[in-house]
Amino acid sequence: MKWLINLWQTLNKPAKYLTLGSISLTAFVMGIIFWGGFNTALQATNTEEFCISCHSMESKPYQELQKTVHWSNHSGVRATCPDCHVPHSWGRKIARKMEASSDVWGWFFQTVNTSEKFESKRLEMATREWGRFDRDDSLACKNCHNYDSMKWEDMSKLAQKQMKRAAEKDQSCVDCHKGIAHTLPDMGTARAPELIAEVGTGPSKFNDGQTYFTALTKPLFFSAKGDVEAGTLNVATKVNVLESKGSRVKVAIKGWRKKIGAGRVIYFDFGINMLTAQLSKEAVKTEGVIKGFEEKEDDMTGLKWQRVETELWTDAEYLITEQQPLWDYARDTFRTSCSVCHTQPDEAHFDANTWPGMFQGMIAFVNMDQDTQALVQKYLQQHSSTFVKKEH
Amino acid sequence: MTAKQTDKENNEKTKRKELKALGFIIVVLFPILSVFAIGGYGLIIWLMQVFGGASPH
Numbered sequence: 091m092k093w094l095i096n097l098w099q100t101l102n103k104p105a106k107y108l109t110l111g112s113i114s115l116t117a118f119v120m121g122i123i124f125w126g127g128f129n130t131a132l133q134a135t136n137t138e139e140f141c142i143s144c145h146s147m148e149s150k151p152y153q154e155l156q157k158t159v160h161w162s163n164h165s166g167v168r169a170t171c172p173d174c175h176v177p178h179s180w181g182r183k184i185a186r187k188m189e190a191s192s193d194v195w196g197w198f199f200q201t202v203n204t205s206e207k208f209e210s211k212r213l214e215m216a217t218r219e220w221g222r223f224d225r226d227d228s229l230a231c232k233n234c235h236n237y238d239s240m241k242w243e244d245m246s247k248l249a250q251k252q253m254k255r256a257a258e259k260d261q262s263c264v265d266c267h268k269g270i271a272h273t274l275p276d277m278g279t280a281r282a283p284e285l286i287a288e289v290g291t292g293p294s295k296f297n298d299g300q301t302y303f304t305a306l307t308k309p310l311f312f313s314a315k316g317d318v319e320a321g322t323l324n325v326a327t328k329v330n331v332l333e334s335k336g337s338r339v340k341v342a343i344k345g346w347r348k349k350i351g352a353g354r355v356i357y358f359d360f361g362i363n364m365l366t367a368q369l370s371k372e373a374v375k376t377e378g379v380i381k382g383f384e385e386k387e388d389d390m391t392g393l394k395w396q397r398v399e400t401e402l403w404t405d406a407e408y409l410i411t412e413q414q415p416l417w418d419y420a421r422d423t424f425r426t427s428c429s430v431c432h433t434q435p436d437e438a439h440f441d442a443n444t445w446p447g448m449f450q451g452m453i454a455f456v457n458m459d460q461d462t463q464a465l466v467q468k469y470l471q472q473h474s475s476t477f478v479k480k481e482h
Numbered sequence: 483m484t485a486k487q488t489d490k491e492n493n494e495k496t497k498r499k500e501l502k503a504l505g506f507i508i509v510v511l512f513p514i515l516s517v518f519a520i521g522g523y524g525l526i527i528w529l530m531q532v533f534g535g536a537s538p539h
Binding site for chain 2 (some may be wrong): 105113124181184188222460
C-alpha cells in the first residue's frame with residue numbers, strides 16, 4: 091500500500107530531474123512499441139497456423155475444409171480460418187476476439203479434444219457460428235462473394251431464380267449454404283432441443299382421464315414395466331391418460347386404420363393420412379390390443395377404413411397439457427425454414443393428404459430433426475384446407 | 483557539508499523514484515489499461531450484437 095502512496099506522490103507533482111523531453115520521448119516510443127506489438131499479436135492470432143495449433147481444430151474442421159472448394163479450386167484462391175470466422179473490420183474483429191475467449195476456455199478444459207466430444211458438441215458449435223453469420227448477414231462470405239459480381243447467365247434457371255431473389259433482399263448466404271466448409275452436424279438424431287425448450291417436458295403428475303398431447307414421437311410399450319415396444323406414438327397426438335404406474339402412463343389412443351396389410355398404422359380420422367401411431371407387428375397380432383369398430387369405404391381410393399381404439403403404455407414424459415404451443419412452434423419453424431428459399435404456401439393451400447408429399451419433397455433442403463419434421467408436417471395437415479375452410 | 487550531502491542523497495532518491503514511476507506507468511500500467519479498454523470495447527460490441535442484433539462496424 092505504501093508504494094502506491096509513494097508512487098502517487100511522485101506522479102502528482104512536476105518531475106524534478108527527468109526532463110519534459112525525455113518523458114515525452116519515452117512515452118511516444120513506448121506508445122509505438124505497444125501499438126505495434128498489439129497489432130502484431132492480433133495478426134499472429136489471426137492466422138491459420140495459430141488456429142490449427144490446437145489439436146481439436148487441426149484434426150476436425152481443418153481436415154474437413156480440405157475436401158471443399160474453399161480449400162482448392164480452379165481460381166487458386168483459398169479461404170483460411172480467419173477469413174470466414176473473424177470479421178475484417180477492426181471493431182468487430184476485437185469483439186470476435188473477446189467471443190473467442192470461450193475457445194480458450196474450451197482448450198484449457200479440453201471440452202472437444204476427442205472425436206466423440208467434438209461430435210457431441212458439433213451442433214452447438216455450428217449453431218453458434220450460424221448465429222453470427224445470421225447477425226451480420228454473412229458478412230464474412232461477402233468479403234469475397236458479391237451478388238453484383240455474379241454471372242447470372244452461367245447459372246442454371248433454378249439457381250438464377252433463387253440467387254436473384256436472394257440478391258434482392260441481400261440475403262444472408264448461410265441461410266441456404268450450410269455445411270459447405272465443414273461437415274454438417276447430425277440434425278436427424280438430435281431430439282428437438284429447441285422444441286422441448288419451447289413447450290417443456292410436461293407435468294410430473296398426470297390426472298387420470300385427462301387429455302394430453304405428445305411433445306415428441308414416443309415409444310409405446312405393452313406393459314408398465316417391460317421393455318417390449320408395441321410401436322411409436324406420433325408427435326402432437328391427443329391421448330387420454332388412464333392410469334400412472336412408476337415412470338409410465340397408460341394411454342388411450344383413438345383413430346382410424348386402413349384395412350390393408352396388417353393395418354399397423356393408426357390415422358387421425360377416416361380418410362385422412364395424418365399419423366397418430368404406428369404399431370409393431372406383434373402389437374397388431376396380439377389379441378385385444380386393438381379394438382376394431384365400424385368400417386367405412388373411402389370413395390376416393392376405394393379403400394376400407396376401420397375405426398380403432400387401443401390402450402398402451404408410454405413413458406411419463408413429453409406429454410403436455412396443451413396443443414397450441416406445439417402448433418406455435420411448428421408455425422414459426424415452417425415460416426422461417428421454408429421462406430428462406432421461396433415464398434411458403436399458405437397452410438390451407440393444400441389438403442391434409444397432399445401436404446405430406448409436398449413437405450417430404452422439400453425436406454432435403456432444410457436442416458430439421460425428425461421430431462420437428464413430424465411436427466411441422468402434422469401442423470400443416472391440421473391447418474390444411476381439410477380442416478380450415480378459406481376462400482382462395 | 484553534511485547538509486549538502488543529505489541534499490544530494492535526497493536528490494538521488496527523488497530521481498530514482500521518478501524513473502521508477504515512469505517505468506511502471508509506461509511498461510506495466512498503461513499497456514494493461516489499454517488492453518482492458520480495447521477488450522471492454524470489443525465486449526460491448528459483442529454484447530450489442532448478441533442482444534441488439536445490428537452493430538456498428
